[in-house]
Amino acid sequence: MTRLPTPPSLAAGADPADVVRWVAEHLGDLALEDPSDVTAGAIRGGQSAADSALALLDVTGYARDRSTVLPRARRGASRMSPYIRHGLVSLREVWDAVADAPARDRGKYRDELLWQEFARHLYARVGTTLGSTLVREQPRPPRRPSDVWADDPWPAAMRCMDETVTELHDDGWLVNQTRMWLASQWAVRAGADWRDGEDRMFSHLLDGSRAANRLGWQWTVGTGGGKVYGFSRWQVRKRAPALCRDCALNSACPVEDWPDADAGPRVDGPDLGSGSVPAGPAEVDGESAEQVWLTAESLGEQDPALAANDTRPAVFVFDEPLLRRLRLSGKRLVFLAETLGELGDTREVEVRRGTVTDELAGRSLAVTHAPVPGFARRAAALAPVEVHPWPWLVRPGTESVRSFSAWRRSHRGPRASSA
Template sequence: MKASPVIRGGQSAADAALDSFDVTGYAAKRNQVLPDSDRGASRLSPYIRHGLLPLREVWSTVAGPPSDVAKFRDELLWQEYARHLYARVGMDLHHNLRFDVVWSGEFAPAALPREMTCVDWVVSSLETDGWLVNQTRMWFASHYTVRSGKGWPAGQEYFHRHLLDGSRAANLLGWQWTVGAGTGKPYGFARWQVEKRAPQLCAVCPLNRACPIENFPPQLDPRPVSNPSPRLVRDYDIATTQGPTTVVERSTPQSVLLTVESLGDADPAMLAHPLLPVVFIFDEPALKKLQLSSKRLIFFVETLQDLAARREVIVHLGDPRQITPGLRAAITWAPVPSFEKYAGTTVELHPWPWLTQPHAGSVTSFSAWRRNIARPK
């Protein structure tokens, strides 16, 4: 098993990453790929995804040139939008939301020709580091689907297996956007994007003089899906989407149970019970199904090791449905369908720390959702 050579798990690593992040130049350089020294991406996403850096904290901490702060906060809002969307539509996010594109089929490595240096570099970075800048995620998704005609759910599953920040909410939304299932406008990938963001790759590519992506792929015009989820336009059960707004107390807790959605010191249930032991369950049935990379598993282990320096930590391997009832645990509600395996057998439920509360209006697009949110302070 190998850890990521570029990102370490744990609250201490998360805090250090946030302290050292300089937002200056972010707006201009966030999509730069190579060289590493020119990148503006923060690499905070794995810590944000697992609750080590809550969105509220990152939002309030970042400071610098107004244009860079505004762009960075836009990306934080995108993360929040993904969470709101997933909390509302749930498993529907695994299917084409608004426009019909190819989505079935098993993962096809042959659709990623490794003789192309740009493709080889992206695949190698993903499998070795467990992290990619957003630009290269779009390159990969576009080449695999829009150009090669393969189904996007299999592609996103491959991402989910390797990305340290792999979340169903952000990952599924990103693929939907890139392939055009959410917007009707697929993102095209062509040589000029590589030459602009990572010219070194084209310079050494053996296909430099016969580039298979010299031009954009044929333009696609996806048709609207026949029965889009009505919940995209209106949420008639906003209470379920947003989760509890106050602490739900059933009896006195004897432990605090953490999930992969909320592993940080700021977890509301953990903050409420500073003296109780902390429990984490490696979900054995889920792990067998997902086949997560060793990098992701080691990230969790590093995070728990770091936490054990401050709290008593107990780790289980098994089925949460069988283990949770005996824990008498306090837990923080999470806006994901899989939380149901914990919800009914914990004794105290804490609200999720939203950056901005979900609303009942349209979530058909980021801009539609954004028009109705309360701007974070």
């Protein structure tokens, strides 16, 4: 049973290096890197950073520029995803924030928010099965010793791979275009198991979400439907032409042509047709808990359980067995620590390290429902006395999660589109 000091608060004037040192000292043995190599990512954690990003959100030109990779100054991606993933802003808040954007840009951006919501619905429905092939086996191209990726599916000799992997490792964030490049190169080109690549990417992403990341990989490599995204030089020349110009393999590009990758055979996966999607309570269930249990899905000041009583202390547990297994990059731990440190400015925040159910056993807990399987297991063991609804953009019902396109058509009416 280990209680940690509350992390330093950047909002209260702490140096960012102080938070890095806090993580290295208290969580460094659980990180992917050596404790001395822990660094912050490119996106700062904390409610004030999230609020500032939301206030400055401008998606004008998003439809045109959302897939731009280089130059970075022309990227249209909003970089809101780490804040959305950890509940510092809700999908509804972001949806409403772009209400006055140009119609085409607003529509494209809101489609991406709906994709995030669909991923949550799917994950709530199938749980950890999302880590297994859903519909078809992945393509298995022949692997030859002469391939530039024979020793590493993301070969550094390819400038497009080297630049993208470096950005993933240094920043902890990528535009969607390069996420697809990495997934397709790993599984469709190199024939490596998509689950291993998804794990490697997940460990670095500040917005790392099993729901969104696994669905993105399955969609890209064809295991979630059947259409395979074929990575080739064409995408690089269109989205980041400087990478091709500066590549040592410019005159012998190994991805010059489209990959020969047909959809794999069908598998007997989970039922994705019409069925109940677990959504949690629609209204507050219970009352008068003494302490708020914070989860990594809901760390914002507007977390429903927090907002219900602004004087209740809160508790967050760094799940030691889980972190030891996942080996997340220290960047992700720094983002969480920055968020907890700032939250500690407004109320008492108890930070612990250990097994969640052991650290919180016997407490009178209020919590916001989270649509992830880990929450369901821990909540069953802890029996919180006050459970608040998850802030869905589109509350699930009995529906199919087989196709995002079909799901989106059914959810573009008043429930999702009001602003």
